[in-house]
Amino acid sequence: MKKKLANILSEINLEIDEIDIYGYDIIPVSLAMVHRLQGILSDLRNDLQIYVFPSKEEEIYFFKNQKPELLGRLLYFHKIYRIEVQCPTGSNDVIRLYLNKELDSLTYFFNRNLDFYQYYRSHSTVHDELYFLRGKVDFRLCTDSAQFDKDPNFSTGYDYKVAKILANEMLRIYLNKKLQKLECDSYIEEKQTIATKTPIRFTGKKNALIELGYALVSSGDINHGNIEIKEFMEYLSSIFNIDLGGYYDAYIAMKERKDQTAYLKKLEECLAKRMDEK
Known part of the structure; x- marks a missing residue:
């Protein structure tokens, strides 16, 4: 038994x-x-x-x-x-x-x-x-x-x-x-x-947001620098409702292009123009 x-x-x-x-x-x-x-x-x-x-x-x-x-x-x-x-x-x-x-x-x-x-x-x-x-x-x-x-x-x-x-x-x-x-x-x-309720969307190119994300993390101004790029990219993806998958490949391509920080320079120009108009 x-x-x-x-x-x-x-x-x-x-x-x-x-x-x-x-x-x-x-x-x-x-x-x-x-x-x-x-x-x-x-x-x-x-x-x-x-x-x-x-x-x-x-x-x-x-x-x-x-x-x-x-x-x-x-x-x-x-x-x-x-x-x-x-x-x-x-x-x-x-x-x-x-x-x-x-x-x-x-x-x-x-x-x-x-x-x-x-x-x-x-x-x-x-x-x-x-x-x-x-x-x-x-x-x-x-x-x-x-x-x-x-x-x-x-x-x-x-x-x-x-x-x-x-x-x-x-x-x-x-x-x-x-x-x-x-x-x-x-x-x-x-x-x-x-x-769904948030009306804010990032309507620019995905690579532009990736460039901005890397810049912010590199500055050390996010969580006093205590954040990984993966975590921040996931955060940007959620708040702007955009898929930032493949961000590392985009970063490698960014490093190899002639103007590495093209989007950041564009932001600088746009802000300067706005300040001049006001």
């Missing part, structure tokens, strides 16, 4: 590694994983009706480690499915509030099961026979009413709590990355909105 479960877990983990958990098709993919894991656990349930563990240590290992690994992944994908299906349509602020509420629910479970969290995370084994052998549930310690619904041949009660801990740890990572992606998307949208 131990080797069989190890092989199953290895196969499942390989399948999970291939999943784009933040992809557009996560709803059908997560649902498919739920069905896949339900089938595996159902087969295990049937096997355990007749299987006799050779020792209590192997039974403890099964209910403390192997079954929770499978059940935890089932709970994880089922929760992802529910989160994605029930995610509200609206602004990023609405979605952010929704995701944070899901994170809060993980904290609520943690607070309700703090003692067991500490026992499990400290790798303690003192109460393993009570927690992970079938028929040992003490309702004075385990007050979760859901225990009355568990299959006594396939659960000790606490194997579910371990699975829930594993699922919640994966969900915490998932939700935090969703929030980070949301913040990133919001930042990009904000920049695009500003660029």
Whole structure:
């Protein structure tokens, strides 16, 4: 049984590694994983009706480690499915509030099961026979009413709590990355909105703006000289809504031409003319 479960877990983990958990098709993919894991656990349930563990240590290992690994992944994908299906349509602020509420629910479970969290995370084994052998549930310690619904041949009660801990740890990572992606998307949208609303455009030649950019960086007057040309070119690209890609090639061509600073001289002439007119 131990080797069989190890092989199953290895196969499942390989399948999970291939999943784009933040992809557009996560709803059908997560649902498919739920069905896949339900089938595996159902087969295990049937096997355990007749299987006799050779020792209590192997039974403890099964209910403390192997079954929770499978059940935890089932709970994880089922929760992802529910989160994605029930995610509200609206602004990023609405979605952010929704995701944070899901994170809060993980904290609520943690607070309700703090003692067991500490026992499990400290790798303690003192109460393993009570927690992970079938028929040992003490309702004075385990007050979760859901225990009355568990299959006594396939659960000790606490194997579910371990699975829930594993699922919640994966969900915490998932939700935090969703929030980070949301913040990133919001930042990009904000920049695009500003660029769209800003009436200012650089309508001269791209090489002219590149020449100006190099001149400003070379002067040391931008951030007291603490800025890279790449960073400043990206900044000019964003505020003037122009693609300055290939700026280095333009700079090399600028160095090789006869009049290296033609645009800067033009600016000097235009400003002098304006001053003379005023």
